[in-house]
Amino acid sequence: MKGERRHRGVLGVMLVLAGGAVALGVDKPTSAPKTCVTAECHADYAKRAFVHGPVSLGDCKSCHEEADAAAHTYRPARQGNDLCEYCHLDQTAKKNVHEPLRKGPCTDCHDPHSGDSKALIHEKTVAQLCAKCHETGKDMRFLHGPVAVGECTICHTSHSSDREKLLVDEPANLCFSCHVVTKDELSQFEFVHEPAKNDCIGCHNPHGAANAQMLKADAPELCYPCHEDIKKVAETSRHRHVAVTEKDGCLHCHTPHASTVQFVLKDAPMSLCVSCHDKPVTTEEGKPVAAFTEQVQGKKSLHGPVAQKDCAGCHATHGSEHFRLLAKDYPQLFYAPFSPDKYALCFSCHPESLVLTERTSELTDFRNGDLNLHYVHVNKQRGRTCRSCHATHASDLPKHIRDSVPYGVWNLPIQFLKSETGGGCRPGCHQPFTYDRQSPATYPTRR
Ligand code: HEC
Numbered sequence: 001m002k003g004e005r006r007h008r009g010v011l012g013v014m015l016v017l018a019g020g021a022v023a024l025g026v027d028k029p030t031s032a033p034k035t036c037v038t039a040e041c042h043a044d045y046a047k048r049a050f051v052h053g054p055v056s057l058g059d060c061k062s063c064h065e066e067a068d069a070a071a072h073t074y075r076p077a078r079q080g081n082d083l084c085e086y087c088h089l090d091q092t093a094k095k096n097v098h099e100p101l102r103k104g105p106c107t108d109c110h111d112p113h114s115g116d117s118k119a120l121i122h123e124k125t126v127a128q129l130c131a132k133c134h135e136t137g138k139d140m141r142f143l144h145g146p147v148a149v150g151e152c153t154i155c156h157t158s159h160s161s162d163r164e165k166l167l168v169d170e171p172a173n174l175c176f177s178c179h180v181v182t183k184d185e186l187s188q189f190e191f192v193h194e195p196a197k198n199d200c201i202g203c204h205n206p207h208g209a210a211n212a213q214m215l216k217a218d219a220p221e222l223c224y225p226c227h228e229d230i231k232k233v234a235e236t237s238r239h240r241h242v243a244v245t246e247k248d249g250c251l252h253c254h255t256p257h258a259s260t261v262q263f264v265l266k267d268a269p270m271s272l273c274v275s276c277h278d279k280p281v282t283t284e285e286g287k288p289v290a291a292f293t294e295q296v297q298g299k300k301s302l303h304g305p306v307a308q309k310d311c312a313g314c315h316a317t318h319g320s321e322h323f324r325l326l327a328k329d330y331p332q333l334f335y336a337p338f339s340p341d342k343y344a345l346c347f348s349c350h351p352e353s354l355v356l357t358e359r360t361s362e363l364t365d366f367r368n369g370d371l372n373l374h375y376v377h378v379n380k381q382r383g384r385t386c387r388s389c390h391a392t393h394a395s396d397l398p399k400h401i402r403d404s405v406p407y408g409v410w411n412l413p414i415q416f417l418k419s420e421t422g423g424g425c426r427p428g429c430h431q432p433f434t435y436d437r438q439s440p441a442t443y444p445t446r447r
Pocket residue numbers: 036037042045052054055058059060061062063064083107112113
């Protein structure tokens with residue numbers, strides 16, 4: 001702005017401002033005055049803290065043209081904004097002109113002679129001037145720093161601009177000029193949230209807001225308009241995750257700007273889960289959810305994906321049609337009639353043939369000779385589900401066999417023993433059984 005400003009120069013002659021010059025009373029002017037600012041006449045113009053260039057030079061004529069010398073009346077030297085733009089070129093030249101300048105005159109905001117405030121504005125501060133016509137920041141619980149201290153013109157020009165909303169720079173550049181930390185994060189972190197690249201005001205109100213951090217809305221509502229698909233899953237799934245849907249939900253796990261972790265996550269996925277699931281919680285329906293950490297801490301073997309910290313291999317974090325936020329179908333109870341789609345979760349990584357094939361010498365180690373005991377237990381009308389023998393997250397026994405399995409109120413022991421060529425159990429379900437892949441055990445005839 002400053003660089004573009006040009007003056008046509010002050011036309012007036014250098015005249016003494018006050019004191020000794022000849023004073024001519026307003027009521028009886030007899031000859032052309034040498035100056036209009038004297039001890040008696042218009043003296044106050046020179047006494048204010050800020051005096052306009054031409055006025056300080058006594059050059060009244062640059063704005064006032066004598067109409068009638070006898071009556072001491074004057075008319076404006078030029079009409080409208082031209083009065084001022086004659087010297088201050090191009091104040092209204094840019095694409096978007098501030099409404100008061102379009103309508104004129106400049107004196108809506110400036111005193112043409114002198115004033116007590118910088119830039120000869122009528123009010124004490126720029127903010128007070130703006131506040132005469134704009135209620136910016138009114139009733140906002142959280143005000144932006146520069147707005148709170150009235151620095152409107154850090155971001156806006158008062159006159160005209162080629163940018164929308166009279167901004168002095170592109171919005172993101174404006175923000176970066178002060179928020180260097182945010183700028184650094186965006187340039188240095190590998191994963192950047194698309195709108196944070198330039199659309200700061202997509203989420204923040206630049207002046208302030210009813211919500212902390214000047215957010216237009218709190219998460220998750222803030223995020224939903226752009227993430228309709230997540231909204232649908234989060235809000236309408238049969239099983240919802242409070243961590244997602246509660247106030248600030250999304251921000252438990254995601255950063256809004258940028259991150260060193262994929263999907264702009266705040267931390268490695270498993271660390272995020274464990275930050276809440278290190279203790280028991282309850283679901284919306286009041287059902288207990290056991291602490292995840294207790295199931296894995298100190299355990300001898302972790303299930304493959306758990307060892308790889310891949311919770312998403314089995315859980316749909318944002319919401320799911322399946323109990324326990326499982327990504328795919330998996331029977332919830334001890335018994336279930338068999339069909340492969342009911343085990344879609346396990347079969348997304350393990351082959352279906354594990355359970356479909358009755359006789360095999362290779363598909364599974366859980367066999368007696370070539371009789372597939374997975375087939376025997378699982379593949380029938382009253383099939384035992386995987387959970388009756390396997391723990392899902394971790395176990396102390398080989399092959400994730402569990403110590404015991406909840407059966408009604410009873411924790412039914414399994415007492416699994418593994419041998420070189422087979423194994424055995426003494427569960428509460430039936431008499432002790434062994435299986436052996438090389439020298440098959442003989443079982444009593446089944447009903
Ligand atoms: C930069 C242009 C400009 C200059 C220079 C200027 N005036 Fe003015 N003056 C105005 C305008 C515009 C008005 C009308 C005020 C308004 O509308 O608020 C005005 C109004 C006045 C008035 C009417 C009463 C008032 O204060 O509103 C007097 C008297 C006056 N000027 C005297 C002078 C004298 C004396 C000088 C020289 C020392 C001078 N002016 C220099 C622009 C100027």
